[in-house]
Amino acid sequence: MHSGYPVTLRLVGKKVVIVGGGKVAERKVKGLLDTGAEVVVISPEATDEIQGLHREGGIVWRQRLVDPSDMADALMIFATTNNPQLNQSIKKMAEAHQLVTIADDPGGSNFHVPAHFKRGQLSIAVSTGGASPTLASKIREQLEDQFDDSYESYLEFLSSKRKWILKEVEDASLKRNLLKTIVSSDFLTSANREDDFIRLYEALLKEARQS
Numbered sequence: 001m002h003s004g005y006p007v008t009l010r011l012v013g014k015k016v017v018i019v020g021g022g023k024v025a026e027r028k029v030k031g032l033l034d035t036g037a038e039v040v041v042i043s044p045e046a047t048d049e050i051q052g053l054h055r056e057g058g059i060v061w062r063q064r065l066v067d068p069s070d071m072a073d074a075l076m077i078f079a080t081t082n083n084p085q086l087n088q089s090i091k092k093m094a095e096a097h098q099l100v101t102i103a104d105d106p107g108g109s110n111f112h113v114p115a116h117f118k119r120g121q122l123s124i125a126v127s128t129g130g131a132s133p134t135l136a137s138k139i140r141e142q143l144e145d146q147f148d149d150s151y152e153s154y155l156e157f158l159s160s161k162r163k164w165i166l167k168e169v170e171d172a173s174l175k176r177n178l179l180k181t182i183v184s185s186d187f188l189t190s191a192n193r194e195d196d197f198i199r200l201y202e203a204l205l206k207e208a209r210q211s
């Protein structure tokens with residue numbers, strides 16, 4: 001069996017079609033809200049939450065049965081109806097290059113959504129490729145405890161310091177050393193990262209000048 005290839009997709013302005021308006025559709029819709037994707041739900045019925053998002057203008061809900069023309073221009077398609085045959089025919093409505101997940105057929109899907117969470121710019125995703133979504137969810141919970149909210153500001157710090165180091169530090173070995181040393185638990189837990197960074201920079205600069 002071939003293995004999956006993990007990626008993160010930038011979906012700004014991309015059309016994502018979700019066929020079905022039940023619990024699974026709702027979970028997918030919520031996961032797509034912050035991505036900037038143009039989310040279109042097609043289903044005669046939809047959960048209260050999907051209807052609310054439609055009213056607020058965050059997504060589009062077409063209250064009717066699915067039609068093959070709905071697939072046009074979609075980058076991703078989620079077949080989440082409670083009708084297995086219909087879910088299979090949605091895959092047939094799609095073109096070969098479109099990304100299609102069939103909610104009740106992991107093997108027939110060409111992508112799977114991993115269990116995931118974010119801490120600012122840090123994104124952590126866990127996939128079992130459909131073997132056990134419940135295990136993926138359980139591991140996600142464990143990782144959420146381990147990678148707590150402090151990672152959000154830590155990532156902001158790492159990102160800004162990395163930019164500064166790449167721009168300002170010319171010495172290649174000092175640059176490498178700094179990039180490596182800022183990724184340490186000391187900086188994660190530090191009460192004053194900026195001051196600690198200046199101290200680290202001065203110490204490593206001194207070391208580099210002496211060697």
Ligand SMILES: C[C@@]1(CC(=O)O)C2=NC(=C\c3[nH]c(c(CCC(=O)O)c3CC(=O)O)Cc3[nH]c(c(CC(=O)O)c3CCC(=O)O)/C=C3\N/C(=C\2)[C@@H](CCC(=O)O)[C@]3(C)CC(=O)O)/[C@H]1CCC(=O)O
Pocket residue numbers: 027028031101102103104105106109111112113114115116126127128129130131132133134136137140
């Ligand atoms: C990760 C997560 C993301 C998301 O949905 O966004 C996700 N499922 C989640 C939860 C979950 N799913 C199910 C339960 C009920 C308990 C159980 O049955 O175990 C729970 C638990 C719950 O609801 O809490 C049932 C289930 N899921 C699939 C089938 C079909 C089948 O196996 O045939 C069935 C049986 C349906 C039935 O027979 O009724 C299929 C898929 N589910 C996937 C993703 C993809 C593979 C991911 C992977 O394995 O890595 C894949 C292939 C397709 C897809 O991409 O949708 C999300 C966790 C969010 C989180 O907590 O972080």
Ligand SMILES: NC(=O)c1ccc[n+]([C@@H]2O[C@H](COP(=O)([O-])OP(=O)(O)OC[C@H]3O[C@@H](n4cnc5c(N)ncnc54)[C@H](O)[C@@H]3O)[C@@H](O)[C@H]2O)c1
Pocket residue numbers: 019020021022023024025042043044045046047064065066080081082083084086102103104133
């Ligand atoms: N992928 C997953 O994570 C996961 C998790 C649980 C269940 N499932 C599977 O996903 C499927 C959906 O589960 P659910 O709990 O969301 O079901 P649900 O019954 O809550 O929702 C099904 C939706 O499909 C819509 N629908 C039916 N016929 C349609 C048509 N012709 N065109 C458009 N929409 C139509 C219904 O109006 C309804 O909104 C089931 O097959 C279930 O086995 C998948």
